[in-house]
Amino acid sequence: MREQNEIRSAPLTPRPRSAAPTPPIVSSPPVSCPPSQYHSPSLSRSPLLNGEHADQAPPPSKTPKTPRTPRLSLTPRFITPLGSPMRKALRMTKLDPQDAWLPITESRNGNKYYAAFHTLCSGIGVQALVLPVAFTILGWTWGIIGLTLAFIWQLYTLWLLVQLHESTENGMRYSRYLQLSCATFGERLGKWLTLFPIMYLSGGTCVALIIIGGSTSKVFFQIVCGATCSAKPLTTVEWYLVFTCAAVVLSQLPNLNSIAGLSLIGAVTAVGYCTMIWVVSVAEGRLPGVSYNPVRGSTQVVRIFDVLNALGIIAFAFRGHNLVLEIQATMPSDEKHPSRVPMWQGVRVSYTVISACLFPLAIGGYWAYGQKIPTNGGMLTALYQFHSRDVSQAVLGLTSLFVIVNALSSFQIYGMPMFDDMESQYTVRKKQPCPWWLRAIFRAMFGYGCFFVAVAIPFLGSLAGLVGGIALPVTLAYPCFMWLKIRKPKMYGAMWWLNWFLGVLGMSLSGILIAAGLYVVIDTGVELSFFKPH
Numbered sequence: 001m002r003e004q005n006e007i008r009s010a011p012l013t014p015r016p017r018s019a020a021p022t023p024p025i026v027s028s029p030p031v032s033c034p035p036s037q038y039h040s041p042s043l044s045r046s047p048l049l050n051g052e053h054a055d056q057a058p059p060p061s062k063t064p065k066t067p068r069t070p071r072l073s074l075t076p077r078f079i080t081p082l083g084s085p086m087r088k089a090l091r092m093t094k095l096d097p098q099d100a101w102l103p104i105t106e107s108r109n110g111n112k113y114y115a116a117f118h119t120l121c122s123g124i125g126v127q128a129l130v131l132p133v134a135f136t137i138l139g140w141t142w143g144i145i146g147l148t149l150a151f152i153w154q155l156y157t158l159w160l161l162v163q164l165h166e167s168t169e170n171g172m173r174y175s176r177y178l179q180l181s182c183a184t185f186g187e188r189l190g191k192w193l194t195l196f197p198i199m200y201l202s203g204g205t206c207v208a209l210i211i212i213g214g215s216t217s218k219v220f221f222q223i224v225c226g227a228t229c230s231a232k233p234l235t236t237v238e239w240y241l242v243f244t245c246a247a248v249v250l251s252q253l254p255n256l257n258s259i260a261g262l263s264l265i266g267a268v269t270a271v272g273y274c275t276m277i278w279v280v281s282v283a284e285g286r287l288p289g290v291s292y293n294p295v296r297g298s299t300q301v302v303r304i305f306d307v308l309n310a311l312g313i314i315a316f317a318f319r320g321h322n323l324v325l326e327i328q329a330t331m332p333s334d335e336k337h338p339s340r341v342p343m344w345q346g347v348r349v350s351y352t353v354i355s356a357c358l359f360p361l362a363i364g365g366y367w368a369y370g371q372k373i374p375t376n377g378g379m380l381t382a383l384y385q386f387h388s389r390d391v392s393q394a395v396l397g398l399t400s401l402f403v404i405v406n407a408l409s410s411f412q413i414y415g416m417p418m419f420d421d422m423e424s425q426y427t428v429r430k431k432q433p434c435p436w437w438l439r440a441i442f443r444a445m446f447g448y449g450c451f452f453v454a455v456a457i458p459f460l461g462s463l464a465g466l467v468g469g470i471a472l473p474v475t476l477a478y479p480c481f482m483w484l485k486i487r488k489p490k491m492y493g494a495m496w497w498l499n500w501f502l503g504v505l506g507m508s509l510s511g512i513l514i515a516a517g518l519y520v521v522i523d524t525g526v527e528l529s530f531f532k533p534h
Helices: 002-009 035-039 047-052 080-093 097-101 112-123 126-164 177-185 187-225 236-250 257-283 300-316 321-328 340-372 379-387 393-430 436-456 458-476 478-486 494-524
Strands: none
Touching (some): 097 393, 112 257, 112 321, 112 340, 112 393, 126 177, 126 257, 126 300, 126 321, 126 340, 126 379, 126 458, 126 478, 126 494, 177 187, 177 321, 177 478, 187 236, 187 321, 187 393, 187 436, 236 393, 257 379, 257 393, 300 458, 300 494, 321 393, 321 458, 340 379, 379 393, 436 458, 458 478, 478 494
16 A cells, blocks of 8 residues: 555656656556546536546646647647537526516426417407408408518518527527617617517507407497396496406416416417407308498598508508517527427417418408498407397307407516516616515506506507507518628528518608608597597
8 A cells, every 4th residue: 555655646757759658557446537538628628527526637747847749729629519519508508597587587498389379369469350441442452462461571570580589609598679689789779779669569559458458348248238237337447447457467477488378368269259250240241332442532642641551550460579589588498409499380380370360351351341341440340330230149249258358368468578677677776586576566557557548548549550650660670680680691692682671671661651650640630538538
């Protein structure tokens, strides 16, 4: 044993390069790895091995410095392709601690089914019920062409957002639309371009859902109660309040993954009432005296703005792009299994169902009602107005119930970005997760704030064309510019030309719609009926 210690403690003697090193004679069974193996990139770059075998490294030599051949880099060139995927995977799976405290990224166990539920619930809404109104201006041919092109366009920009969610260069996950915008256009310009549209698409949609849900609840009560009912009906404001209370209770679900069941219910009810409305309308046949001649304005200027308004109706029928990155953020992701794969699978299924709802709704509704389609409410108003007597009350009541349930479910997913933003203000300042009681207060404040806006500014729908033109680039234009800036496609290539064309066209269409909205407001005026909802 004494000889063994003497051998281990003997100083190392420099040997010429040609001489092969002679291993020491050691009788003990535990033998450490040769010193050269600690410099292997496959081992030295592993965080587990660094901490586990640090004490097994050979002691530094105390031999006087002698001229040596310069040592190569610790990461040889032929090893780099093997090490870089590991480093990318480690960076990609490393999450910001604050993300674990916020409702959008609190849970990352989503899957393609959750993605399909959320996308379908947020992608179909009552705004699709006014699609036949656009056909009254554009006619059959241009109406179908415009609807088809808009569907393909927004599906392409949706694909761009799904691909841009994860950066293969730095491993970042852009879990919110505003984060991707700031990373693309810069902190200041990104907020200036997207902050207001995103707030409108979230908060403004929740206000519209309260108005729609409250008004439909009033109609549902009248259908169920009947004409001989002696119960005193609630006022419109009281129905708004009933709907808001139900929405606030459901909003206490903690995160985006926890409302997957609600999104499934919302998706089923949306498909249900869209299908019931167009099937009943087609089954009852065309109304007497239906005309399919496009409506023409009195002057050329009026005709141009009517066409622009029709294009705006088609463009606004597709929504939910401001939620795509948030939905994808609920999924796990790494180098081998990126989240864009299950996300795109869910999107394809959901938009197949969406197309199966929107196209029959637009074409069947225009065939059944023609120019008689009501501009306010579209197909839902037409169902009550023209078929309230010859259609079963059970069908009318079930349709109204589906609209209410879908509005409640959509409120949760559209309100989630606002919940996330309010809680992030707390977590940034306090450096700790938001307590449950404060989270409940935040969400109740948001819900009843939307109720106050719905009651105080009932004419907000008259400004929808103007504000919608401002929010349109979020869906049709900004994703194209983001792809150009981040992915940098080959200049003058097919992707380069396509994204420049669609981006410029989307911004131009947005500017024209803003101008058309201003013209409508100035020409027709807006009835400023504060605190007087109809």
